[in-house]
Amino acid sequence: MLDQNEIKNSVTRALFSLINVPILGPALTEIFDFRGKLKQKRLNQFTELLENYFSNHTGINLESFQTTEFSDLFESVLKRVVLTNSDEKMRMFKDVLINQLQNPKQSINESEIYLSLITELTEIEIKILFEYRQFIKSFQPEIKELNQLEHRQNILEGIADKSPEGYNSELLDIQTQVGQKQKKLNELQNIYKHDHFGIDKDQFLFYKQRLFSKGLLVDNGIGSIGGKPFNTMGITQFGVQFIDYIMASA
Secondary structure: OOOHHHHHHHHHHHHHHOOOOOOHHHHHHHHHOOOOHHHHHHHHHHHHHHHHHHHHOOOOOHHHHOOHHHHHHHHHHHHHHOOOOOHHHHHHHHHHHHHHHHOOOOOHHHHHHHHHHHHHOOHHHHHHHHHHHHHHHHHHHHHHHHHHHHHHHHHHHHHHHHOOOOOHHHHHHHHHHHHHHHHHHHHHHHHHOHHHHOOOHHHHHHHHHHHHHOOOEEEOOOOOOOOOOOOOEEEOHHHHHHHHHHHOOO
């Protein structure tokens, strides 16, 4: 009777067999000829992620497997899989493959760039980038709502001064909403603080500098009066594209 590892390897080979490209042959020999139990364990873990995905998503076009470009990407992913001990990066590597299957016209070169970033960045750097992405999604809508509330508050304050009856209750409600909105905006801006990520100041500065060097963050404080370098950072469009890409099938 086959044990669990053999079953997983069989499933993986079945997935590979869908890619009928000769150049993959030597790569398969290299990948499956592991002597290290650790690398085998990581490969098995990744196989399980793929199994779980394909068992819940039956709409994948199998023709997408049968391209030279996808086989090259598949090989590149697997070589990275066996070198990582991060469960989160395992999931991201899986997402790179799934994104390519779902969008076969997408440039393989672009996928390779994102794959390299996943490999090179630490989990905390990816988390920082993700938080900055979420910030720009949330901050502007919250500011817009706050401005609308404050505008209504000013109107009510003017009316209440002249005719307090019937307006004080609504004014108190608006003031409460304004306070809640301001509190939420302050919480969103915690991404500028090192303790939000559970790291010290020097680490936070180092990670921001690394993300800046890769074109993923931009220094918004440059040129501002009294602004310190790498203090107020923002995510670049490239950073947005990267985070959206790796979160697409999450």
